[in-house]
Amino acid sequence: MVTGRCNFACFFCHMEGYKQGYRVEDEVSLEEIELLAKAAKRIGIEAFKITGGEPTVRSDLVDIVKILHSYGFYVSMTTNASLLHNHMPGLADAGIGHVNVSLHSLSENVFEKITGRRMLGQVIQNIRLLREYGIPVKINFVVLRGLNEDDVVKLIDFAASVDATVQIIELHPVGRAVKRFKDYYLPRWHILEKLEDRVVEIKYRVGLHNRPILVLDNGVRVELVGPVGNYAFCAACTRMRVTYDFKLIPCLNWRGSPIDIRKRLVNTHSPEEKVEKIIEALKEANMLRRPFVLFPRSGKPFTVKRKWRIARLGIPRRDGSLSITGQRREKVLALLLGEWGKYLQAS
16 A cells, blocks of 8 residues: 555545545655565565555656565556556556556446546556556456446456456445445345356465456456455455555454554664564564454354255365366356355355
């Protein structure tokens, strides 16, 4: 999280789980980012995702990517893409791995209702610009009941046209979304109903939230990001969050006090001493990590009563794939999707 500023006003923004008062002068500096990179490298962290606010409002965004990439990290970014053209081709040259673009509707009116801005055309233009420079794109689509749910199929067809993948995300009751959650929440299994006729393979993002991946008939990969009440999702989280003012929080749903790195660097002088202090803070924050949604150890883990016809989905291969073959493939796939949809509902 390199900034708290944003040029959009999405009504469901989760604000990265961080709600403290914002001042531009508190934004993490390039020097601090390099110290963090040195510390992270020593303890085995492999990747950084740059977020905000909106990262592209920072004029030194390319320098941030260069610093992180120079230490061997895989660097990606989440953005609304409206200002991306201001940082191209610098981002490509700096070594950005991929970009997640928040695109919640292909209707100009709905887009404006969600974001408060009429910039859909610019966002789409910049998605195409990313692809022109060979940068992989993931489209983040937060599904909202009664507002954009009918855009799912159109979005997937658009993704195919620009060779992008799609992440369909449940509305998460964090940040601004808390007040609008009941109005717009649409459970993730409804997406399966819209797409089940187009699924040709099911995979899993093993190691990152246990995300299911639907491979569709047009080649588009759709990741289902379903955090609400989902202990399987929380159990496989591997993230640590750094706030724009250089603090650490272990979870988007964290309710405790953040760990203030800057305070720990007071009265430190050498770069080596500062790196060691940051390592201590990272280790301490890591010890605070725990799933927000816990697996129920007593009572019934599911909220619906039903008879299961498939005991388990199966064990995916190392690449996350779960192939269904044989003469009964179509029947088994249909049965599996039916069972799986209810499983997601219950979880």
